Amino acid sequence: QRISFAELQSTISAVLQRTGVSPKRADRCATLFAETTRDGVYTHGLNRLPRMLAMIANGSVSTTAEPTVVASHGALESWDGHLGIGNLNAEAAMARAMELADQYSLGCVALRNTSHWMRGGTYGWQAADRGYFALSWTNTNPNTPAWGTAGPTLGNNPFVVAIPRINPKTGDYRSGPHVVLDMAISQFSYGQLDAHIARGEQLSVPGGFDPEGNLTRDPAAIRESYRALPIGFWKGSGLALTLDLFAAMLSGGKATHEISLDPLFETGISQIFLVVSPSNVAHAEAMTQTVDALIQALRSAPRSDPATPPRYPGEETLRLREENTRLGIPVDESVWAEIQLRLS
């Protein structure tokens, strides 16, 4: 089933307003959910809304709280999110980091006590659309074993790197073909494991250990051991750990090990929004040449599979955005029915 962006957005907004979110904030939050679905990150768009609604119901997410500044010096601020709606908090923090970068060329907001930001890439696209470079990440509850541990001790702490590119149609950055990396630091999420199990498929690459401690592509065996892999084994493990510390220490917030193992109470998390405004230091034309040449080199390189051109991070997002805008946005029928039921 495919529906229009307008219908998806207005339905989500109406549902949020029923929970006590103000019309203006519900509208914006719904736009972010709808854009995530439109861009093809189905796991963190509409399909994730029921969990957020449950967390509003159980008190893990506040419908009215807005973030406040805790401390500020130069280009750096720390904020408290007061368990407000995660995507609104994150968007506000990234917007503030960009304001700081307007003044200082760099800007950073360290946000504590916030709730799940849904698609991490959202805030990367937000920054790149204004011509900023961004590094941004969140911690999460423990869901991946640190290298050498047997159970979940690390977050999969999605990490976002955004590289702005000028839109050739308009000559400015808005809606440009940005390069946006948006990756969880586990190789596969448990949601992806479950989807493979449901389809009866093996993983494309090893995703964790079986109960005997052997690397495996069998999603059920990883479910059983609860030992999914961080990317690059000890390397991703160290990356998740240091990103967790960076966010929790600078924001004064919680680290992964302090966050509930129960996904319905995964709240009070810590995030970093760090942007660079290049305009006073680098030349737009030279930057465009560099990124275009790199993408050209990638596309013309010999391929491992001749039929599959290599892609840059974010390329598929743009393709799906275009396709879903043209054909309508695919929605999961049962989730869509469940959401509409809330309005009847």
Added chain:
Amino acid sequence: QRISFAELQSTISAVLQRTGVSPKRADRCATLFAETTRDGVYTHGLNRLPRMLAMIANGSVSTTAEPTVVASHGALESWDGHLGIGNLNAEAAMARAMELADQYSLGCVALRNTSHWMRGGTYGWQAADRGYFALSWTNTNPNTPAWGTAGPTLGNNPFVVAIPRINPKTGDYRSGPHVVLDMAISQFSYGQLDAHIARGEQLSVPGGFDPEGNLTRDPAAIRESYRALPIGFWKGSGLALTLDLFAAMLSGGKATHEISLDPLFETGISQIFLVVSPSNVAHAEAMTQTVDALIQALRSAPRSDPATPPRYPGEETLRLREENTRLGIPVDESVWAEIQLRLS
């Protein structure tokens, strides 16, 4: 064979002075090489010196060039390294980023046209020793296939994250037990593959593809296919690509695909030094509590191998630093003989 830090450092300094490096700069450069070896990163300490000397000889590294500021605005500067000695250029750039952070809480230097910085972690320890958080990375020549390409198209672009911790003996940050992640974005370097081949060992985890396109732990098969893996498959590939763009675009320097495939001419590279000074925004005591509690949680977690305690990134560095300071620094006899020959 084990030798003292003083002997190692002064020997390297003397060799560098023979190539035309000034006594003061040779001394500092030699200290960085000796510290890298003392800290157990043998691949990028003394053992790497012969290649740097060869690159001085072939004109890829200048013994006299010092970096200059190209553009500056607020907390961001771009620098040209003029192919100067990589570790000296990098140390100067990190020192300047810290000065900027003293003023703005954030500081960044984007450095182009520099040469190999040797151990990336050096600049993370430098920042953490003064109480700063740091993110820093370099690009390299093409040595890892991007996801979907058949030959080397990406750099293994080492990425460094530094988290400062107070030294409990002195109460300040100097020589603290910092958490420093220092990782190449390939799972194994070709140097590590060769070391495994020489020892007749398989890799501990899959490190690349064999010529038939299957994942393998056989280092010789990966050598043959020249398809080593980035960490996390498509994820590390995207990370290396975005870090490359970030560094090359902001510095106005070269991206990986513009750098020579020949390691003896791997020069003119691009690097980022980005630091956060927490002191005006976060409380030192709270930060200490957060990092100590996280390390405590890691150590007390159930283990995958009961005999092996999980480690945080940088922990082994401190252990080796202590051991090698106590027992003397192990040196490869043939490399050590070769270096001494240059002085006779």
